[in-house]
Amino acid sequence: MTKTYILWADDEIEFLKPHILLLEERGYRVKTVNNGNDAVDAFENEPFDLVFLDENMPGLTGLETLNILKSINPTVPMILVTKNEEEDLMEDAIGAKIDDYLIKPVNPKQILLTIKKFTENRRLINEKTSMAYQQEFRNLGEIINNNLDYKGWIDTYKKLIYWELSLEKLEDDNMHEILTTQKSEANTIFSKFIEKNYINWFSNPETGPVLSHQLFRKKVLPAITPEKPTFFFLIDNLRYDQWRIINDVITEYFRLEEEDNYYSILPTATQYARNAIFSGLTPLEMEKRFPDLWQNDDDEGGKNMHESTFLTDQLKRIYRRDIKHSYTKVLTLEQGKDVYETINNLMQNELNVLVYNFVDMLSHARTDMPMIRELANDEAAYRSLTLSWFEHSPLLDTLKWLAQHQVKVIITTDHGTIRVKKPSKIVGYRDTNSNLRYKQGRNLNYNNKDVFVIKSPHDAQLPQLNISSTYVFAKDDLYFVYPNNYNQFVHYFSGTFQHGGVSLEEMIIPYATYSPK
Structure with missing residues (x-):
């Protein structure tokens, strides 16, 4: 194994001889210089793994040397060593992207700990x-x-x-x-x-968790106050693990007040779960209350075209007073920019609901586009793509703006996704829906051990298209495939992210409340 090679620059290097001998006894290689110019020369010509810089050297100071060394190779960890404990110096060092900061006199344990932190940390x-x-x-x-x-x-x-x-x-x-x-x-x-x-x-709802249709009544509406606006962000298709990684970015600007979870209803699909959130109704109740608006699986047209109407109706049903609110759906980058540029107009509302569809589009793109499949070839890469989108999105710009104002922010989603790996054969009539994780239809033929079956849809508050309709939900990481063209479908869909079925990833949903720092 190659020995760690350390550059140590200090104009009183002779007084550090005991430290250097100890490091060499521990197997480290150490090159010493007593000024900044020699440090730069050595750094340009030899491959160092770590640099110690005295802050107060004749000629180039430690900070000046640091800036030059960083311009040559910014990846090498650099530690400033100084007698000066002034706050201004610490801020200058941080601004110069110093990796660590030690106050003299340093003892051998400090030096060893610092070296291990940067060279053996992984x-x-x-x-x-x-x-x-x-x-x-x-x-x-x-x-x-x-x-x-x-x-x-x-x-x-x-x-x-x-x-x-x-x-x-x-x-x-x-x-x-x-x-x-x-x-x-x-x-x-x-x-x-x-x-x-x-x-x-x-x-018996008191025995179970908060479900999609109960979310607004039990969690969101109690948080609304007339004194300041509440912004409710629903990022479609955002799993708990994806929320965890974007939360690290959000908490740079907000204080996380509450981290909670609720359960998505079945099917864990936008048509059912998200409509249930905004209507405060189960799918069966929506079909009865809004016969002209609710779309079943066999209906043509968009399945989430009336969320604003559902939301307004829910607010009127639950509250005895009018709540001034807005509903905005963001499907494109330009729409996201429009929200950011006009966000101040929403500050007069008590409640603002904003739906962002990017993660949903990412999961579908991963299925349909070979390049995205390559970029998101496993769970970690899928999370990384989500984080990259978020860090460069107008949504983050909007959140940064809100962090400067006295507002409450809620972030959640409607359902998650699971990376499917194992095919399960199913046979149904031609009018059976196309979702890979759940099927609704007549005389479905399936492998019993692969599915959760609901033979009486009304018991699960689901619409029943005809007297023999059954719902089946894929479990674990299974996905439904028809026997016709079986191999082709298996090749195309294996490893894609799907939703609609029963899994921890799809059903256990993040719900987070933030306040400005």
Whole structure:
């Protein structure tokens, strides 16, 4: 293994001889210079892994040397060592992108800790993270098999995502495979939990979680106050893991007041789940209340064309006073820019609802476009694409603007997605819907172990197109394929992100409330 090579610049380098001897005994190579010019010369000609710079040197100061070295190779960690504890110097050092800051006199343990932090950090984190997950693996396995309730499943899913985000930084593929297997096991048992309890949540709502159609009444409307506006952002198709990574960006500007979760109704599809959120009604209730607006699977036309009408109706039903509100749907970059440029006009409303469709479009694009499939070829890459979009989106610009004003911000979604891997054959009449994760139709023929079946749709508050209609939902990471052209469909859809069925990823939904810092 190549020894770590350190450049140390200090005009009193002779007084640091004990430190340098200790480092060399520990296996480090150290080159010493006593001024900034020599440091620059050495840095230009040799491949250093770390640099220590004295702040107060004759000629080029430590900060001046730092700026030159950064312009040559900004990836090498640089540590400023100084007697000066003035705040202005610290701010200048941070502004110059110093990697660390040590106050003289430094002791050997400080030096060793700093070196390990920058040169062995990845290895140490990998070893500790891998060891910690191995210790947690057994505990998680026991929890998953412990007859969890809906709250327990939320906590367990969040733990699985914590480990997924931690392990994705490791180079040990074995740990990823173990976690993937454990998530699959969890989804299998979660599907059985949903089969056993889902319909009962409608007949006995006090026994279950907050569902899509209850979200506004139970969570959003109690947060609205006449004194200041509330902005409700729904980012379509945003899973909990995707929210976790964009939350790190959001909390640079906002204080996270509440992190919560609710459950999406079935099917976990925009037509059902998002309409339920804005109407405050189940799909069956929407069909009855809005016979001219509700669109069933076999109806032509858009399935989410009337959310604004549904929202206005819900607000009037629940509140005895008028709530001044707005509804905006953002489908394109230009529409996102328009929102940002006119956001001040919304400040007069008590409630502003904004729906962003990018993540949904990303999941569909990944299915349809080979280039996107290459860019998002696994869960980590899919999250990375979501983060990249968010960091460069007008949505973030809008949130930054709101952070400067006294508003409450809510961020959530309507359903998640799961990366499907295993095909499941199904046969149905020609009028059976096309979704890969759920089917509604007559005389469906399927593999019983692969699906959650609802034979009486009204029991689950779902419309029934005819007397023999049945809903079946794919479990785990399965997806439905017709026997005709089986191999072609398997090749095309395997590894794509789909929604509509039963899984932790699709059903357990992030809900976050933020206030300005």
